[in-house]
Amino acid sequence: MSMVSSLALTSLAHAAKILAGFALLKIMAVYLGPDGIGQLGHMMSVVSILTVLSGGGVINGVVKYTSEYRSRPVVLFRFVSASASYAVCFALALMVLGIIFSGPIARLVFNDGDMYPVICILAVMQLFFAFANIVFGVSNGLMDTKVFAFSQLFGSLLSIPLFWAVIYYFAVPGAALSMVFASSLCAIPAFFYFRKSKFWNRINLSLSLNSSFSKLFSYTVMLLFSTVCFPIVEIFVRQMLITQVGFHDAGIWQASIRLSAAYLGFFTVFLSFYFMPKASLLNENSKLSSLVFKCLLFVQAAFFLGALVLYLGRGFFITLLFSLEFSGLKDLIAYQLIGDFFKISSYVFGFIAVAKAATKLYIAAEIIQGGVFFGIATFLSSRVQGVESVMQAYMLTYIVYFVVSAVSTIVYLRRRGNKERAAVGKTLMEKT
Secondary structure, three states: OOOOHHHHHHHHHHHHHHHHHHHHHHHHHHHHHHHHHOOOOOHHHHHHHHHHHHHHHHHHHHHHHHHHHHHHHHHHHHHHHHHHHHHHHHHHHHHHHHHHHHHHHHHHHHHHHHHHHHHHHHHHHHHHHHHHHHHHHHHHOOOOOOOOHHHHHHHHHHHHHHHHHHHHHHHHHHHHHHHHHHHOOOOOOOOHHHHOOOOOOOOOOOOOOOOOHHHHHHEEEEEEHHHHHHHHHHHHHHHHHHHHHOOHHHHHHHHHHHHHHHHHHHHHHHHHHHHHHHHHOOOOOOHHHHHHHHHHHHHHHHHHHHHHHHHHHHHHHHHOOOHHHHHHHHHHHHHHHHHHHHHHHHHHHHHHHHHHHHHHHHHHHHHHHHHHHHHHEEEHHHOOOOOOHHHHHHHHHHHHHHHHHHHHHHHHHHHHHHHHHHHHHHHHHHHO
């Protein structure tokens, strides 16, 4: 499948997802306003974390190794069984911990311990997230992106009437529940795909299948830092905003985050399901460098065109997607777009670390990302309080992060190239 056709198919899937996401935001904006969205900001972060972390967060590892093993059926079935076993163990442990600590988590997320049933429901529903992640990881590793696309389409469209009903009748608790159920609905079509696939009745859940566990664990560690580090920083920064200027500014910032996550999702899905499987199969440094450069230019060009349209029509889009109460975002969105340009450019480099399981490099990048943002946001907010300082901090963070990622990738590729040349030289000497 070509780069353009793969991007088109994954874009269709993500378009359905962001349609549902913006339907949720629009309904929340109308019924709850900026203050209500500000109150639900922490819950959005928690759901985002669990959506990818459930089951151990091994979807990228499943994509990588499924792609490598697809021509070796016995090894492939053994690996998928190990992945499913790993995901079940992790998801069950997370469910138990979530239920046990539902009270403290509810107080942290909602500032209200009585909301603990929502946390308990989320703890159970992440089992469905985990199942869907394994199915999507295997199907995309086999280059069958249609499964992901149609599952997202079905789940997203089904969720829209659900959003309206629960938010209309239950306000903030209903909005929290709608986020939980929306992320789990795609597990329904994923199950039907699994039922008809060659993996049905051939997956053995067993802790003895631990030969692949160490490989998967490195992806858990990487995704743990990726999905927890920055969202936790966002929670602290959001709380700082709430303390300084109230829920309104926090709601404006949350709207910008959701808008950003929507259009960046097009690119991260493309990088996960097209770029990473290809990069994981390339061992020659020259070909890998060429692929990185090609994808970087493609992603930057596509993002620039989309960002230009969004910026020029920012007044229309912000009112359409949110409401007139969010018009303050119109004067600040440039900071977000510049930051996102450098962010998605950095992610091209970051997916090299994922594809090559370079755990230490990936973790270092995530710590730098979160630490720089928190430091700059704290520094700027101490001088000019309000959402503008936080969005300026976001922009500056990803300019720095892009430079660090680019330099780290260049060093990494050069070291690989040196090792590659050394290995070739050694082979030639042995032959002579």
